Amino acid sequence: xxxxxxxxxxxxxxxxxxxxxxxxxxxxxxxxxxxxxxxxxxxxxxxxxxxxxxxxxxxxxxxxxxxxxxxxxxxxxxxxxxxxxxxxxxxxxxxxxxxxxxxxxxxxxxxxxxxxxxxxxxxxxxxxxxxxxxxxxxxxxxxxxxxxxxxxxxxxxxxxxxxxxxxxxxxxxxxxxxxxxxxxxxxxxxxxxxxxxxxxxxxxxxxxxxxxxx
Amino acid sequence: xxxxxxxxxxxxxxxxxxxxxxxxxxxxxxxxxxxxxxxxxxxxxxxxxxxxxxxxxxxxxxxxxxxxxxxxxxxxxxxxxxxxxxxxxxxxxxxxxxxxxxxxxxxxxxxxxxxxxxxxxxxxxxxxxxxxxxxxxxxxxxxxxxxxxxxxxxxxxxxxxxxxxxxxxxxxx
Numbered sequence: 475x476x477x478x479x480x481x482x483x484x485x486x487x488x489x490x491x492x493x494x495x496x497x498x499x500x501x502x503x504x505x506x507x508x509x510x511x512x513x514x515x516x517x518x519x520x521x522x523x524x525x526x527x528x529x530x531x532x533x534x535x536x537x538x539x540x541x542x543x544x545x546x547x548x549x550x551x552x553x554x555x556x557x558x559x560x561x562x563x564x565x566x567x568x569x570x571x572x573x574x575x576x577x578x579x580x581x582x583x584x585x586x587x588x589x590x591x592x593x594x595x596x597x598x599x600x601x602x603x604x605x606x607x608x609x610x611x612x613x614x615x616x617x618x619x620x621x622x623x624x625x626x627x628x629x630x631x632x633x634x635x636x637x638x639x640x641x642x643x644x645x646x647x648x649x650x651x652x653x654x655x656x657x658x659x660x661x662x663x664x665x666x667x668x669x670x671x672x673x674x675x676x677x678x679x680x681x682x683x684x685x686x687x688x
Numbered sequence: 689x690x691x692x693x694x695x696x697x698x699x700x701x702x703x704x705x706x707x708x709x710x711x712x713x714x715x716x717x718x719x720x721x722x723x724x725x726x727x728x729x730x731x732x733x734x735x736x737x738x739x740x741x742x743x744x745x746x747x748x749x750x751x752x753x754x755x756x757x758x759x760x761x762x763x764x765x766x767x768x769x770x771x772x773x774x775x776x777x778x779x780x781x782x783x784x785x786x787x788x789x790x791x792x793x794x795x796x797x798x799x800x801x802x803x804x805x806x807x808x809x810x811x812x813x814x815x816x817x818x819x820x821x822x823x824x825x826x827x828x829x830x831x832x833x834x835x836x837x838x839x840x841x842x843x844x845x846x847x848x849x850x851x852x853x854x855x856x857x858x859x860x861x
Contacts, residue, residue: 508786508789509789512717512789513716513717513718513792514716514717514828515716515718515785515786515789515794516783516784516785516786517716517783517784517820517823517828517829518780518782518783518784519780519781519782519783519816519819519820519842520779520780520781521779521780521781521802521805522779523841523842551776551777553772553774553776554731554732554772554774555731555732555763555765555772556765557731557772557774557798557800559776559777559778586778586780587785588778588780588783592785612779615777615778615779615804616775616777616804617775617777617804618777618778622778622779623779624779625779644829646831682779682805683781683805683806684781684805684808684809684812684844685844687809
Protein backbone atom coordinates (compact mmCIF):
# COMPACT_ATOMS: atom_id res chain seq x y z
CA UNK A 475 0.00 0.00 0.00
CA UNK A 476 2.83 2.31 0.92
CA UNK A 477 4.56 1.46 -2.34
CA UNK A 478 1.42 2.25 -4.33
CA UNK A 479 1.10 5.56 -2.51
CA UNK A 480 4.69 6.39 -3.39
CA UNK A 481 4.02 5.54 -7.05
CA UNK A 482 1.00 7.85 -7.09
CA UNK A 483 2.95 10.67 -5.41
CA UNK A 484 5.81 10.20 -7.85
CA UNK A 485 3.42 10.38 -10.81
CA UNK A 486 1.72 13.53 -9.49
CA UNK A 487 5.07 15.20 -8.89
CA UNK A 488 6.41 14.05 -12.24
CA UNK A 489 3.36 15.20 -14.14
CA UNK A 490 3.40 18.56 -12.35
CA UNK A 491 6.97 19.04 -13.53
CA UNK A 492 6.16 17.90 -17.05
CA UNK A 493 3.47 20.55 -17.47
CA UNK A 494 5.66 23.42 -16.35
CA UNK A 495 9.15 22.65 -17.66
CA UNK A 496 10.35 22.69 -21.24
CA UNK A 497 10.97 19.27 -22.77
CA UNK A 498 14.31 18.38 -24.31
CA UNK A 499 16.58 15.46 -25.06
CA UNK A 500 17.92 13.96 -21.85
CA UNK A 501 20.68 11.48 -21.27
CA UNK A 502 19.78 8.61 -18.92
CA UNK A 503 21.55 8.53 -15.55
CA UNK A 504 22.18 4.79 -15.66
CA UNK A 505 23.17 2.47 -18.44
CA UNK A 506 20.14 0.88 -20.05
CA UNK A 507 20.27 -2.88 -19.50
CA UNK A 508 18.00 -3.47 -22.48
CA UNK A 509 16.38 -1.64 -25.38
CA UNK A 510 14.72 1.61 -24.38
CA UNK A 511 11.20 0.80 -23.20
CA UNK A 512 11.83 -2.95 -23.26
CA UNK A 513 12.87 -5.51 -20.64
CA UNK A 514 16.36 -5.80 -19.26
CA UNK A 515 18.48 -7.93 -21.57
CA UNK A 516 21.69 -7.88 -19.63
CA UNK A 517 22.33 -9.10 -16.10
CA UNK A 518 25.43 -9.88 -14.13
CA UNK A 519 26.78 -11.18 -10.84
CA UNK A 520 29.46 -8.78 -9.70
CA UNK A 521 32.49 -9.67 -7.62
CA UNK A 522 31.84 -6.87 -5.14
CA UNK A 523 28.72 -5.70 -3.37
CA UNK A 524 28.96 -3.01 -0.72
CA UNK A 525 26.62 -2.30 2.15
CA UNK A 526 28.59 0.69 3.43
CA UNK A 527 30.77 3.49 2.13
CA UNK A 528 33.80 2.64 4.29
CA UNK A 529 34.23 -0.80 2.79
CA UNK A 530 33.92 0.61 -0.74
CA UNK A 531 36.67 3.14 0.02
CA UNK A 532 38.87 0.44 1.56
CA UNK A 533 38.47 -1.76 -1.53
CA UNK A 534 39.26 1.08 -3.97
CA UNK A 535 42.78 1.77 -5.12
CA UNK A 536 41.71 5.33 -5.90
CA UNK A 537 38.71 7.51 -5.09
CA UNK A 538 38.72 10.56 -7.31
CA UNK A 539 36.68 13.58 -8.26
CA UNK A 540 37.24 14.70 -11.83
CA UNK A 541 35.82 15.87 -15.13
CA UNK A 542 35.11 13.68 -18.13
CA UNK A 543 37.26 14.82 -21.05
CA UNK A 544 36.79 12.18 -23.73
CA UNK A 545 35.01 8.90 -24.36
CA UNK A 546 36.26 6.53 -27.03
CA UNK A 547 36.25 2.86 -27.91
CA UNK A 548 38.86 0.90 -26.04
CA UNK A 549 40.36 -2.53 -26.54
CA UNK A 550 38.48 -5.46 -27.99
CA UNK A 551 39.53 -8.77 -26.47
CA UNK A 552 38.76 -12.05 -28.22
CA UNK A 553 38.58 -15.26 -26.24
CA UNK A 554 38.37 -18.94 -27.17
CA UNK A 555 35.34 -19.70 -29.26
CA UNK A 556 35.23 -16.18 -30.67
CA UNK A 557 33.65 -14.57 -27.65
CA UNK A 558 34.66 -10.92 -27.28
CA UNK A 559 34.61 -8.12 -24.75
CA UNK A 560 34.60 -4.54 -26.00
CA UNK A 561 35.68 -1.79 -23.66
CA UNK A 562 35.05 1.94 -23.65
CA UNK A 563 37.82 4.25 -22.46
CA UNK A 564 36.98 7.39 -20.50
CA UNK A 565 39.63 10.06 -20.04
CA UNK A 566 39.24 12.01 -16.81
CA UNK A 567 41.04 15.08 -15.51
CA UNK A 568 41.44 14.61 -11.78
CA UNK A 569 40.32 17.59 -9.71
CA UNK A 570 40.87 15.97 -6.33
CA UNK A 571 41.96 12.65 -5.02
CA UNK A 572 39.93 11.71 -1.97
CA UNK A 573 41.54 8.38 -1.08
CA UNK A 574 44.01 5.78 -2.31
CA UNK A 575 47.33 5.90 -4.06
CA UNK A 576 48.06 9.03 -6.14
CA UNK A 577 46.77 8.78 -9.71
CA UNK A 578 48.30 11.93 -11.16
CA UNK A 579 46.34 14.68 -12.88
CA UNK A 580 44.79 12.43 -15.48
CA UNK A 581 43.40 8.90 -15.46
CA UNK A 582 41.93 6.57 -18.03
CA UNK A 583 39.07 4.37 -16.88
CA UNK A 584 37.98 1.41 -18.96
CA UNK A 585 34.35 0.35 -18.91
CA UNK A 586 32.56 -2.78 -20.00
CA UNK A 587 28.93 -2.81 -21.06
CA UNK A 588 27.61 -2.87 -17.48
CA UNK A 589 28.49 0.81 -17.41
CA UNK A 590 27.82 1.92 -20.96
CA UNK A 591 24.60 0.00 -21.61
CA UNK A 592 23.01 -2.48 -23.96
CA UNK A 593 24.06 -2.10 -27.59
CA UNK A 594 22.43 0.89 -29.24
CA UNK A 595 21.02 2.50 -26.11
CA UNK A 596 21.77 6.14 -25.27
CA UNK A 597 25.01 6.94 -23.51
CA UNK A 598 24.51 7.61 -19.79
CA UNK A 599 24.61 11.23 -18.71
CA UNK A 600 27.70 10.83 -16.54
CA UNK A 601 29.78 10.27 -19.70
CA UNK A 602 28.97 13.71 -21.11
CA UNK A 603 31.99 15.95 -21.70
CA UNK A 604 32.92 18.17 -18.74
CA UNK A 605 30.66 16.22 -16.42
CA UNK A 606 31.99 16.11 -12.86
CA UNK A 607 32.07 12.59 -11.46
CA UNK A 608 33.13 10.87 -8.25
CA UNK A 609 34.55 7.40 -8.87
CA UNK A 610 35.68 4.47 -6.76
CA UNK A 611 38.32 2.73 -8.88
CA UNK A 612 40.42 -0.40 -8.89
CA UNK A 613 43.63 -1.12 -10.78
CA UNK A 614 43.79 -4.72 -9.60
CA UNK A 615 41.63 -6.35 -12.28
CA UNK A 616 43.75 -9.06 -13.91
CA UNK A 617 44.77 -8.19 -17.50
CA UNK A 618 43.14 -4.75 -17.32
CA UNK A 619 45.08 -1.97 -18.99
CA UNK A 620 43.63 0.89 -16.95
CA UNK A 621 41.56 1.62 -13.90
CA UNK A 622 38.09 0.09 -13.80
CA UNK A 623 35.12 1.03 -11.58
CA UNK A 624 34.72 -1.36 -8.65
CA UNK A 625 31.14 -2.19 -9.61
CA UNK A 626 27.85 -0.53 -10.54
CA UNK A 627 27.69 1.10 -7.09
CA UNK A 628 30.93 3.00 -7.65
CA UNK A 629 30.06 5.80 -10.11
CA UNK A 630 28.38 9.08 -9.09
CA UNK A 631 27.59 12.15 -11.12
CA UNK A 632 27.62 15.60 -9.55
CA UNK A 633 24.77 17.67 -10.95
CA UNK A 634 24.56 21.42 -11.51
CA UNK A 635 23.09 21.87 -8.05
CA UNK A 636 26.11 20.13 -6.47
CA UNK A 637 24.02 17.11 -5.59
CA UNK A 638 25.22 13.54 -6.04
CA UNK A 639 23.36 11.34 -8.53
CA UNK A 640 23.74 7.56 -8.51
CA UNK A 641 24.32 5.91 -11.90
CA UNK A 642 23.56 2.40 -10.69
CA UNK A 643 21.27 0.61 -13.19
CA UNK A 644 20.33 -1.97 -10.55
CA UNK A 645 17.28 -0.75 -8.66
CA UNK A 646 16.75 -0.93 -4.93
CA UNK A 647 20.40 -0.77 -3.92
CA UNK A 648 20.55 0.75 -0.45
CA UNK A 649 24.07 2.18 -0.61
CA UNK A 650 23.62 3.77 -4.05
CA UNK A 651 20.36 5.33 -2.91
CA UNK A 652 21.88 6.56 0.33
CA UNK A 653 24.82 8.23 -1.44
CA UNK A 654 22.50 9.53 -4.14
CA UNK A 655 20.64 11.58 -1.55
CA UNK A 656 23.78 13.45 -0.50
CA UNK A 657 25.19 16.73 -1.63
CA UNK A 658 28.62 16.56 -3.20
CA UNK A 659 30.08 18.27 -0.12
CA UNK A 660 28.49 15.70 2.20
CA UNK A 661 29.81 12.76 0.19
CA UNK A 662 33.28 14.27 -0.16
CA UNK A 663 33.48 14.93 3.58
CA UNK A 664 32.22 11.43 4.35
CA UNK A 665 34.93 9.87 2.18
CA UNK A 666 37.64 12.01 3.75
CA UNK A 667 36.43 11.17 7.25
CA UNK A 668 36.37 7.43 6.53
CA UNK A 669 39.74 7.51 4.78
CA UNK A 670 41.53 7.89 8.10
CA UNK A 671 39.84 4.77 9.45
CA UNK A 672 40.73 2.88 6.27
CA UNK A 673 44.37 3.97 6.48
CA UNK A 674 44.43 2.95 10.15
CA UNK A 675 43.29 -0.53 9.14
CA UNK A 676 39.99 -0.23 11.01
CA UNK A 677 38.00 -0.87 7.83
CA UNK A 678 39.10 -3.77 5.67
CA UNK A 679 38.78 -4.16 1.90
CA UNK A 680 36.28 -6.64 0.53
CA UNK A 681 37.53 -9.82 -1.10
CA UNK A 682 36.63 -10.16 -4.79
CA UNK A 683 34.43 -13.02 -5.84
CA UNK A 684 32.88 -15.86 -3.87
CA UNK A 685 33.69 -16.34 -0.21
CA UNK A 686 36.82 -18.38 0.39
CA UNK A 687 36.19 -21.94 1.44
CA UNK A 688 39.68 -22.47 2.84
CA UNK B 689 -2.97 23.12 -18.01
CA UNK B 690 -5.21 21.27 -15.51
CA UNK B 691 -6.60 18.95 -18.21
CA UNK B 692 -3.07 18.18 -19.39
CA UNK B 693 -2.01 17.37 -15.84
CA UNK B 694 -4.84 14.89 -15.19
CA UNK B 695 -4.47 13.33 -18.63
CA UNK B 696 -0.85 12.71 -17.80
CA UNK B 697 -1.69 11.16 -14.42
CA UNK B 698 -4.33 8.81 -15.85
CA UNK B 699 -2.22 7.80 -18.84
CA UNK B 700 0.78 7.09 -16.66
CA UNK B 701 -1.22 5.01 -14.19
CA UNK B 702 -2.73 2.96 -17.00
CA UNK B 703 0.70 2.38 -18.43
CA UNK B 704 2.37 1.51 -15.13
CA UNK B 705 -0.16 -0.75 -13.42
CA UNK B 706 0.36 -3.78 -15.68
CA UNK B 707 4.12 -3.27 -15.46
CA UNK B 708 3.93 -3.19 -11.65
CA UNK B 709 2.32 -6.61 -11.63
CA UNK B 710 5.25 -7.94 -13.65
CA UNK B 711 7.82 -6.26 -11.40
CA UNK B 712 6.20 -7.91 -8.36
CA UNK B 713 7.34 -11.20 -9.86
CA UNK B 714 10.92 -11.85 -10.83
CA UNK B 715 10.19 -12.26 -14.50
CA UNK B 716 12.12 -9.97 -16.81
CA UNK B 717 9.54 -9.85 -19.58
CA UNK B 718 11.17 -12.14 -22.12
CA UNK B 719 11.42 -15.84 -22.81
CA UNK B 720 14.17 -17.79 -24.55
CA UNK B 721 13.01 -18.63 -28.05
CA UNK B 722 9.50 -19.05 -29.38
CA UNK B 723 8.76 -22.48 -27.94
CA UNK B 724 9.41 -24.60 -24.86
CA UNK B 725 12.61 -26.09 -26.28
CA UNK B 726 15.51 -24.02 -25.01
CA UNK B 727 18.76 -24.64 -26.80
CA UNK B 728 22.11 -24.43 -25.05
CA UNK B 729 25.62 -24.46 -26.40
CA UNK B 730 28.66 -25.24 -24.28
CA UNK B 731 31.37 -23.18 -25.90
CA UNK B 732 34.87 -24.41 -25.09
CA UNK B 733 33.90 -24.80 -21.47
CA UNK B 734 36.16 -26.13 -18.79
CA UNK B 735 35.00 -29.49 -17.53
CA UNK B 736 33.64 -28.05 -14.29
CA UNK B 737 31.48 -25.47 -16.02
CA UNK B 738 30.30 -27.97 -18.64
CA UNK B 739 29.19 -30.17 -15.76
CA UNK B 740 27.51 -27.18 -14.08
CA UNK B 741 25.56 -26.45 -17.29
CA UNK B 742 24.36 -30.06 -17.49
CA UNK B 743 23.45 -29.92 -13.79
CA UNK B 744 21.39 -26.79 -14.32
CA UNK B 745 19.56 -28.16 -17.35
CA UNK B 746 18.68 -31.42 -15.60
CA UNK B 747 18.00 -30.10 -12.10
CA UNK B 748 16.52 -26.64 -12.69
CA UNK B 749 15.10 -26.43 -16.20
CA UNK B 750 13.75 -29.83 -17.09
CA UNK B 751 11.58 -30.26 -13.98
CA UNK B 752 9.68 -27.22 -15.32
CA UNK B 753 7.75 -26.93 -18.57
CA UNK B 754 11.01 -26.05 -20.29
CA UNK B 755 12.31 -28.99 -22.25
CA UNK B 756 16.01 -28.94 -22.87
CA UNK B 757 16.77 -32.66 -22.91
CA UNK B 758 18.79 -33.51 -25.96
CA UNK B 759 19.08 -29.87 -26.93
CA UNK B 760 22.55 -29.20 -25.64
CA UNK B 761 25.06 -28.69 -28.39
CA UNK B 762 28.82 -28.51 -28.04
CA UNK B 763 30.69 -25.64 -29.70
CA UNK B 764 27.77 -24.54 -31.84
CA UNK B 765 27.02 -20.86 -31.35
CA UNK B 766 23.80 -19.00 -32.03
CA UNK B 767 21.61 -20.85 -29.55
CA UNK B 768 19.30 -19.36 -26.98
CA UNK B 769 22.02 -19.78 -24.37
CA UNK B 770 25.61 -19.97 -25.63
CA UNK B 771 27.71 -20.54 -22.53
CA UNK B 772 31.37 -19.44 -22.49
CA UNK B 773 33.98 -19.36 -19.78
CA UNK B 774 37.30 -17.53 -19.79
CA UNK B 775 39.54 -15.31 -17.72
CA UNK B 776 37.61 -12.17 -18.56
CA UNK B 777 38.89 -8.75 -17.59
CA UNK B 778 36.20 -7.23 -15.42
CA UNK B 779 34.81 -7.07 -11.90
CA UNK B 780 32.06 -9.61 -12.49
CA UNK B 781 31.74 -13.35 -12.03
CA UNK B 782 28.94 -14.06 -14.47
CA UNK B 783 26.99 -12.22 -17.12
CA UNK B 784 24.05 -12.88 -19.41
CA UNK B 785 23.41 -10.78 -22.49
CA UNK B 786 20.66 -11.17 -25.05
CA UNK B 787 22.16 -10.67 -28.49
CA UNK B 788 19.08 -10.92 -30.70
CA UNK B 789 15.77 -9.70 -29.33
CA UNK B 790 12.35 -9.88 -30.96
CA UNK B 791 9.70 -8.15 -28.87
CA UNK B 792 9.32 -10.48 -25.86
CA UNK B 793 11.56 -13.25 -27.17
CA UNK B 794 15.32 -13.49 -26.82
CA UNK B 795 16.36 -15.51 -29.85
CA UNK B 796 20.11 -15.65 -29.17
CA UNK B 797 21.97 -15.00 -25.94
CA UNK B 798 25.31 -15.59 -24.35
CA UNK B 799 26.24 -16.53 -20.83
CA UNK B 800 29.77 -15.69 -19.75
CA UNK B 801 31.38 -17.26 -16.70
CA UNK B 802 34.44 -15.42 -15.47
CA UNK B 803 37.16 -17.79 -14.28
CA UNK B 804 39.35 -14.90 -13.11
CA UNK B 805 37.82 -15.00 -9.65
CA UNK B 806 37.94 -18.77 -9.27
CA UNK B 807 38.68 -21.49 -8.68
CA UNK B 808 35.07 -22.11 -7.80
CA UNK B 809 33.84 -24.97 -5.70
CA UNK B 810 31.26 -27.14 -7.46
CA UNK B 811 28.60 -25.50 -5.31
CA UNK B 812 29.73 -22.02 -6.34
CA UNK B 813 29.97 -23.02 -10.00
CA UNK B 814 26.43 -24.39 -10.04
CA UNK B 815 25.14 -21.31 -8.20
CA UNK B 816 26.72 -19.01 -10.79
CA UNK B 817 25.57 -21.02 -13.80
CA UNK B 818 22.08 -21.40 -12.31
CA UNK B 819 21.68 -17.62 -12.01
CA UNK B 820 23.02 -16.69 -15.44
CA UNK B 821 21.05 -19.45 -17.19
CA UNK B 822 18.05 -18.38 -15.12
CA UNK B 823 18.32 -14.97 -16.76
CA UNK B 824 18.48 -16.69 -20.14
CA UNK B 825 15.04 -18.24 -19.62
CA UNK B 826 13.51 -15.01 -18.31
CA UNK B 827 14.12 -14.78 -14.57
CA UNK B 828 15.32 -11.64 -12.82
CA UNK B 829 16.93 -11.19 -9.42
CA UNK B 830 14.66 -11.28 -6.41
CA UNK B 831 15.51 -9.22 -3.36
CA UNK B 832 13.82 -11.26 -0.68
CA UNK B 833 15.13 -13.80 1.78
CA UNK B 834 14.65 -17.08 -0.07
CA UNK B 835 16.83 -19.95 -1.12
CA UNK B 836 17.45 -19.45 -4.83
CA UNK B 837 20.35 -18.74 -7.13
CA UNK B 838 18.34 -15.69 -8.31
CA UNK B 839 18.49 -14.12 -4.85
CA UNK B 840 19.96 -10.71 -4.12
CA UNK B 841 22.25 -10.26 -2.26
CA UNK B 842 24.02 -13.12 -4.01
CA UNK B 843 23.72 -16.61 -2.55
CA UNK B 844 26.84 -18.58 -3.48
CA UNK B 845 25.46 -21.65 -1.72
CA UNK B 846 22.26 -21.75 -3.80
CA UNK B 847 22.47 -24.10 -6.79
CA UNK B 848 18.74 -24.38 -7.36
CA UNK B 849 15.81 -22.27 -8.39
CA UNK B 850 13.08 -21.87 -5.77
CA UNK B 851 9.48 -22.95 -6.32
CA UNK B 852 8.64 -19.28 -6.81
CA UNK B 853 11.00 -19.21 -9.81
CA UNK B 854 9.95 -22.53 -11.33
CA UNK B 855 6.28 -21.55 -11.06
CA UNK B 856 7.09 -18.53 -13.19
CA UNK B 857 8.87 -20.70 -15.75
CA UNK B 858 5.90 -23.07 -15.89
CA UNK B 859 3.72 -20.08 -16.59
CA UNK B 860 5.69 -18.77 -19.56
CA UNK B 861 6.80 -22.03 -21.21
